[in-house]
Amino acid sequence: MIKSIIIFLKKYFFSQKWYIKINIKNLPVELQNFNHLNIFFNHNNLIKNRIITKNYFKKNQNPKKNIYYNSFDWLLSAKIIGGPESLYFSKKQIKLWYGESFSIKSFFWSNELCAKRLINLIYAYDFYAISANESDKKIFQYIIYKHYIINKIYIKNLPTDKLSIENSKANLLLGLLYEKNIIDSIEVIKKQLIEHIDTNGFHKSYNPVLQAEYINNLIEIKNILLFFKIKVFEEINFQIANMTSVLNNLFHKDTTLALFNGSHNIFNKDILTLIKQKKDLKEKKLFFIKNGLAVYSDREKKVFFDVVKPTNNYINNKLHSGTLSFEFSAKKEKIITNCGSINKIYDDKPNYLRFSAAHSTLILNNTNISELDYKRSYTRIPKNINYQHKEEENKLTLICSHDGYKENYKKIIKRKLTISKLKNTIFGQDSIMPIKLSSKKILFNIRFHLMPDSQSSLTNSKKKVIIKTKNSNTWVFEAENKLEIDESIFIDLNDKIQQSKQIVINGFVEDSIKVIKWSIKEL
Numbered sequence: 001m002i003k004s005i006i007i008f009l010k011k012y013f014f015s016q017k018w019y020i021k022i023n024i025k026n027l028p029v030e031l032q033n034f035n036h037l038n039i040f041f042n043h044n045n046l047i048k049n050r051i052i053t054k055n056y057f058k059k060n061q062n063p064k065k066n067i068y069y070n071s072f073d074w075l076l077s078a079k080i081i082g083g084p085e086s087l088y089f090s091k092k093q094i095k096l097w098y099g100e101s102f103s104i105k106s107f108f109w110s111n112e113l114c115a116k117r118l119i120n121l122i123y124a125y126d127f128y129a130i131s132a133n134e135s136d137k138k139i140f141q142y143i144i145y146k147h148y149i150i151n152k153i154y155i156k157n158l159p160t161d162k163l164s165i166e167n168s169k170a171n172l173l174l175g176l177l178y179e180k181n182i183i184d185s186i187e188v189i190k191k192q193l194i195e196h197i198d199t200n201g202f203h204k205s206y207n208p209v210l211q212a213e214y215i216n217n218l219i220e221i222k223n224i225l226l227f228f229k230i231k232v233f234e235e236i237n238f239q240i241a242n243m244t245s246v247l248n249n250l251f252h253k254d255t256t257l258a259l260f261n262g263s264h265n266i267f268n269k270d271i272l273t274l275i276k277q278k279k280d281l282k283e284k285k286l287f288f289i290k291n292g293l294a295v296y297s298d299r300e301k302k303v304f305f306d307v308v309k310p311t312n313n314y315i316n317n318k319l320h321s322g323t324l325s326f327e328f329s330a331k332k333e334k335i336i337t338n339c340g341s342i343n344k345i346y347d348d349k350p351n352y353l354r355f356s357a358a359h360s361t362l363i364l365n366n367t368n369i370s371e372l373d374y375k376r377s378y379t380r381i382p383k384n385i386n387y388q389h390k391e392e393e394n395k396l397t398l399i400c401s402h403d404g405y406k407e408n409y410k411k412i413i414k415r416k417l418t419i420s421k422l423k424n425t426i427f428g429q430d431s432i433m434p435i436k437l438s439s440k441k442i443l444f445n446i447r448f449h450l451m452p453d454s455q456s457s458l459t460n461s462k463k464k465v466i467i468k469t470k471n472s473n474t475w476v477f478e479a480e481n482k483l484e485i486d487e488s489i490f491i492d493l494n495d496k497i498q499q500s501k502q503i504v505i506n507g508f509v510e511d512s513i514k515v516i517k518w519s520i521k522e523l
Contacts, residue, residue, distance in 0.1 A: 010153045015104055015146055024145045025178045027125065070097075070108055071116040079127040090128045091136060094121075098143050104150070111154040115166035118147040122173060148174045160191040165217045168192060172221065176228045186233060189221065193235050201242040201284070202292045205318055206308045207261040208250040212271040215243050219277075244278040247271070249286055249295050250304075252329035256493070258304045259327065259340040260293060262318045262354075265493045266343045287389045287398060294387065294398050296419050301330035303419055303426065306361075307387040307400045310370070321370040322359030323382055323402045324415040328520065330424045333469045335520065336360050337449050340491035353491070362413055362430050362446045362516075364509075369404035369413075380407070394421050410436040411509070424522040432514040441508040446516060448477065452490045452500035458483060465503050466523075479518040481505050 067073075078090045102108035121144050129140045148170075154163065155171050172185040196214065198204055203211045218240050225232050250258050255272070256265050286295035287305075294305040304327045310319050320341075328336040339358040342350065356363045356370075363369070371380035382404035390397040401414035411432050418427040430446055450456055453470040462482045467475040477483070488502035505516055 007153060007157045010157065015150055020142060020146055020149065024142060026141055027122075027144065027177055067113075070113050072097075072120040073116065075120045075124045075128070079124045082127075087128060087131070090124070091132065094128065094143065095136075095139060098139075109150060111151070111158065111162075111167055112164045114147055114151050114154070115164060115170045118144065118151055118170040118174065119166060121147065122170075122177070144174075148178070155185075155188060160188060161195040163188070163192065165189075165192055165196065165214060165221075169217055169221050169224070173224050176224065176230075182230075190233065190235055193239050197239060197243065198292060200286065200289050200292055201239075201246040203243065204311065205261060206292055206306075207318060208247065208257040208263045209267065209271070210262075210318070211243060211247050211250065212267070212274055215240060215247065216274060218243070241278055241281060244275055245281045245284050246286065248275050248281060249284060249297065250293070252304075252327070252334050253300070253302050253332050254329055254334050256334060258293065258295075259338040259491075260304065260306055260322065260325070261308070261320050262341040264341050264343050264491060264495065266495050268493070287391075287396065290387065291385070294389070294400075296396055296398070298421060301328070301419075301424050303328050303398075303417065305398050305400065305415075305417060306359075307385060309385040310381045319370070320354040320359065321356045321368040322361055323356075323369045323385065323404060324400055324413065325359035325361035326415075326417065327360065328426060330522065331469075331471070331473050333471055333473060334451050335454070335467065335469070335475060337451055337490065339449055339489055342491055342497075343495050357445075357447065358449075360448050362415065362432070362444060364405050364409050364411060364413075364432070365443050366445070367405070367408065369402065380404075395419060396421065406435065409442055410434060410438060411442070426520050428518045428520075430516045430518075432509045432516075434509075434511055434513070437511050441510055444507055444509055444514070444516075446505040446518075447488075448503040448520075449488050449490070450501045450503065452492070452498040454501075456485055456501050456503065458485055474523040475520060476523055477503055477518065477520045479505055479516065481507055481516055481518075 072094075074093070075090055078086045100108075107113070121140070125140070125144075129137055132140065151167060151170050151174075154167055168185060168189045172182055172189070174180075175182045175185055196204055203214045205211070218236055222232050222236050222240070225236075252258060255268070257263050257268065257271070259265075283297075286293065289307070291307065291309050291311070294307050296303045296305075306322050306325045308319065308323065320338075322338060325338055326336065327334070327338060338360055339353055341353050352358060356368045357366070361369070369382065382402040383406075384403045385400065386402075387398075387400040389399070396419045398417045398419070399414065401412055403412055405411045405413060411434055414431040414433065416429040416431075418429075420426070432444060450467065451469070455468040457466050458464070459466065462484075463479055465477040465483055465485065467477060469475070482505075484504045484506060486502050486504050488500045490498045490500040492498050505518065507514070507516070
């Protein structure tokens, strides 16, 4: 609380007009020569086609929720579009936004939004400012310097694990442009690489899209250093290669990304292009992990298994409640999936896509494994997630348990996946283990979400489901318990919600250990 008050007071004092006018520094004229790498994640065609629509932001703006508007990500899209209309639009929107005079303590001046706006203002400076008159140039220089001051306050006062990589990138770039000493900036980035990236090379969001975006930021930082003829420190080169090697493993056999923790497939082509910048990377065996996404891959199939333990509320704020969920693809098709996430620009993403029920996992009493909260991300999480693997000549066994239901239902959940290396077959075993006697019956559901382009039919025994894929491959899902086929949804490559199906195993658990066995195999 005291730290927050100190940060607010500093922001309030150092962002006053009289202080900025006394201390303001002009950006160098040669700024337009800076050859950066665009943040491609914000430039899909739908946005580019809409950006110069009349009254676009006025019609769509909900300031507290419209991240796209308040981050100025639209500015780089406008630059890509080019032309006098787009130029006029950009200048007008910058001045309109600043004319709102948002409070320093408001959402609009949060550390992430401040850094993103600052980067976008610099990257597009040659577009909107070079042709501006002197009066407008002074306004733009003033806006940039105010962002620089506030971003610097965040850098100096927030702990490393509470800063985004954009904060550091903006501070480094502006420090170099204003000819400041950047030794401290580089040290902060080095600390962030330790805080944000785990020992396996995963970004701690465990979201493949954010993994790609973080790599892109590291490449930009490297380009900034090279442009200003500063030696690139080894940690940057290592983590670009390390994280790219991991990212290369996060694609299914159908070349779509694994759908965990808010990932989606809107930027697949861009991410594949990013990966191709690093050649001859050694493929990692990502089932040798302690935390994250366990991954098994062979020539025909791929399995992802969520064994993530949240460790940092700031970095993990987009984690989904899908502990022990898995995805499976084979023969260039995805078979078992999570529902995915929407790349929503306006308003909030639907919270139900973060729920446990939107994942191929086991759920008790229709209750999320992690209790989600919009403002604080989660209020209850599994405290213990125990993962282990056993590799044999012809099979790999992945085992993980969690205590997400320990407090409310006095149960431990364990999932065991046995993957055949010789056949396209997975054997699953889900266990519900009581830690305290109770006579109360508790409902359980085990969900297996299917792709929308597959067809599923329940056999007469109700213990088998025949799955026919788009490419006419046939799979059989079998369990010792009776099965049901229910409705589900899937977020497709175009960010649209499609109707799909899910296989569900329902039942009740009481005092004794409940073991549910199932399998999926190719016919």
